[in-house]
Amino acid sequence: MQQLSKSPGGSGSNFCVGYIAERNGQKAFVKALDFVDALAAPDPVAELTKLTSLATFEREAMELCEANKLSRLIRLISHEYVNLDPTNNPMNRVYCLIMEIGAGDLRKQLSHLGVFSCSAVFSILADVALGMSQLHRHGVSHQDVKPSNVISMTDMTVPKDSVFKVGDLGRVVRKDRSGPYDAMAWPGDGQYAPPERWYGHVPSQWTDAREASDAYMLGSLVFFLFTATPLQAIVAxxxxxxxHPGTWAGGYNEPLILVLRSLQLNIISDDLVPKVPASLKDSLVAIVKELIEPDPAKRGDKRARAQTGKPVGLERFVPRFRQLATQAGILERVKATP
Incomplete structure (x- = not known):
């Protein structure tokens, strides 16, 4: 097995070591439960209980995805115990989550290809929006959507066949049951948190606290794909x-929200619009403004937010991104025609 190294600032399932493994010609991504540090802890039993709970929580989230055939989430192949020690020492037996592996995450693909076509970007965003909306439909919020957790399942040198899935359910929060990250100020990578969390504001309603956070991360992904920089870094x-967080003493209030909204509109105009064909500009700007709205109670599809219960409505962004992908594809083919 080939061990993977964790990227600086990475987050997710900290209870394990990641590997690429192969069995019967099939490659897979493996998360192996790391008992070594737990056994060295002052209270090994408590630490082992904690690690087991984390692994079980992630496994059950992935099993929910499999049971409901959620097509844009990384699939769990199996969970089992593995012992690679030739002496079969039971102390070297490890618990593994074995899941499908793709061709690489967004960062790896971008590094390999240099740049994505506009149509490919919109197809990626449609896949991610679909994956996140599938989770939301089943009362699960990802809370850690970022480039390294968006996986290309196919070779992106053939863009029309590209499929992307959302991976790493190690930091999800579930509406129907308690979990290890419910009480955390922010479960995922802090670099990708929505702005309200920078100032310690956690909305009281599930939709505003969880689903709206996922929406902002999707909006940030738009900026990463077009500018190579996540929105949060640009805003900060x-x-x-x-x-600045830590300096501002007014809480997450209307004056701050107004400043953030104005700043983000300028960023859209200065950083994003120049990267997009003129005929697609208005449609994309409308989508992005809804996804990155700084007020979490208003963030999301406007029509969905106007309904009873005020859902974020990420499923409504899927056809909007698909339409942009089709339009961009037509423009690219016309441009390539001699």
């Missing part, structure tokens, strides 16, 4: 000094 670098 351009905030007025007096409004």
């Amino acid at each position: 670098n351009r905030l007025p000094p007096l409004m």
